[in-house]
Amino acid sequence: MIHFECDYTEGAHPNIIKRLTETNMMQTCGYGEDEICENARNKIKKAIGNQKADVHFLVGGTQANLTVIDAVLRPYQGVLSAVSGHINVHETGAVEACGHKVLALDSEDGTIHAEQVREYMERHLHDSSREHTVQPGMVYISFPTENGTLYTKKQLKELYKVCSYYHLPLFIDGARLGYGLMSPENDCTLKDIAKYSDVFYIGGTKVDALFGEAVVIVNNDLKKDFRYMIKQKGGMLAKGRLLGIQFDELFENNLYFDISKHAIDLAMKIKQACMENHIELAYESFTNQQFVLLNDEQVKKLEEKFVVSHIERKGDMNVIRLCTSWATTKENVDLLIEKLKELC
Structure with missing residues (x-):
C-alpha cells in the first residue's frame, strides 16, 4: 500500500540522519544550551532577518501551540482562531485543558480576516457585561491553513495591524510553513512572517525532520521566562542537541x-x-x-x-x-x- x-510518516532527510549518527556519542550540555543549538538559532535568525528574535526548540506541534498560548494568555483570556484551526479541532482540547477557551471564528477556507477580529473585539469591548465572558487575549492562525489555503501578504499585514491595535499578539502555526512559503501562489517570505507576527514556529516534523518545531518569538514582551513554560509543559528535551542538529541541517544550503x-x-x-x-x-x-x-x-x-x-x-x-x-x-x-x- x-x-x-x-x-x-517518513523518517528524516539523509543529511539529518547522517549528522545524528556522526554526533551520536557527542557529549554536550543539555536542554538546548549546546553549541549546535546555538548555531541553528543563528541560522534561523539570519533567515528571518531578525537577530533579536528568541528561538526555542520543541518536540511537536501540539506541544508548541499549547506552550506558546498558555505562556501568552492570562487565566481569564482565550484565543481567537478559525473554526477549522488546528487548536480548535485536532488537538484533543489541549488549549482548553490549560484553562483557555478557543474563541472560534467562522471561516469558509480556513483563514480569518482583520475585519472579523475588529468586529469581535468591538462587540466585546462594548459589552456592558464583558467581565462575565472570556476576554480575547491573542489571535492564532495557521500558514498554510488546515485546508491548504494561504494568507496573502496584504491579508497578513492587515491582520497584524488590527491585532497590534487591540494589543492581541498574533501567533502563526507553521507546522507546514515550508510548504506554504514554496507554494506558487504565495507572496509572503519567511521575513514577512517574522515581520507581521509576534510569535510563530517553523515546522520540522512535517518538513524533513524526525521531529521538532522551532518557536520564534519576535515580540519582546513575550520573551521573558518562556523557558520556564517550556519546562513546565514537558517540552525541554534533555538531549536538546537532537533538535538543534536537525534545524542546523534544515537551514544549511537552503x-x-x-x-x-x-x-x-x-x-x-x-x-x-x-x-x-x-x-x-x-x-x-x-x-x-x-x-x-x-x-x-x-x-x-x-x-x-x-x-x-x-x-x-x-x-x-x-x-x-x-x-x-x-x-x-x-x-x-x-x-x-x-x-x-x-x-x-
Missing part, C-alpha cells in the same frame, strides 16, 4: 526550502491531473495538501492501492486528503494519477 494520507518545493511540485501535478480528469476539488489549495471529492465507490477503488485520509462528508461525497512530502517520489505520484484516471 502506498501512503498519501499525511506528510510526516535545504528546508528546496525539499518543500519538491513536495509542492508533486502536489501541483496531482492537482492538475484531478482537474484534467474532472475530479472536483473541495478547496482551492496550492500547497502539499490536496482535497478531492470522491463518492463511496471511488474511495473504495482508490483504497485498493493507496492509504488516504478521510476528512469529512459533503452531502453524498467524501473529502479525501492527499499529501505529498519531501520524501514523496515521482513514481508514486504517477501511480496515483493513473489510479485517479481509472476512477473517472
Whole structure:
C-alpha cells in the first residue's frame, strides 16, 4: 500500500540522519544550551532577518501551540482562531485543558480576516457585561491553513495591524510553513512572517525532520521566562542537541526550502491531473495538501492501492486528503494519477 494520507510518516532527510549518527556519542550540555543549538538559532535568525528574535526548540506541534498560548494568555483570556484551526479541532482540547477557551471564528477556507477580529473585539469591548465572558487575549492562525489555503501578504499585514491595535499578539502555526512559503501562489517570505507576527514556529516534523518545531518569538514582551513554560509543559528535551542538529541541517544550503518545493511540485501535478480528469476539488489549495471529492465507490477503488485520509462528508461525497512530502517520489505520484484516471 502506498501512503498519501499525511506528510510526516517518513523518517528524516539523509543529511539529518547522517549528522545524528556522526554526533551520536557527542557529549554536550543539555536542554538546548549546546553549541549546535546555538548555531541553528543563528541560522534561523539570519533567515528571518531578525537577530533579536528568541528561538526555542520543541518536540511537536501540539506541544508548541499549547506552550506558546498558555505562556501568552492570562487565566481569564482565550484565543481567537478559525473554526477549522488546528487548536480548535485536532488537538484533543489541549488549549482548553490549560484553562483557555478557543474563541472560534467562522471561516469558509480556513483563514480569518482583520475585519472579523475588529468586529469581535468591538462587540466585546462594548459589552456592558464583558467581565462575565472570556476576554480575547491573542489571535492564532495557521500558514498554510488546515485546508491548504494561504494568507496573502496584504491579508497578513492587515491582520497584524488590527491585532497590534487591540494589543492581541498574533501567533502563526507553521507546522507546514515550508510548504506554504514554496507554494506558487504565495507572496509572503519567511521575513514577512517574522515581520507581521509576534510569535510563530517553523515546522520540522512535517518538513524533513524526525521531529521538532522551532518557536520564534519576535515580540519582546513575550520573551521573558518562556523557558520556564517550556519546562513546565514537558517540552525541554534533555538531549536538546537532537533538535538543534536537525534545524542546523534544515537551514544549511537552503535545504528546508528546496525539499518543500519538491513536495509542492508533486502536489501541483496531482492537482492538475484531478482537474484534467474532472475530479472536483473541495478547496482551492496550492500547497502539499490536496482535497478531492470522491463518492463511496471511488474511495473504495482508490483504497485498493493507496492509504488516504478521510476528512469529512459533503452531502453524498467524501473529502479525501492527499499529501505529498519531501520524501514523496515521482513514481508514486504517477501511480496515483493513473489510479485517479481509472476512477473517472
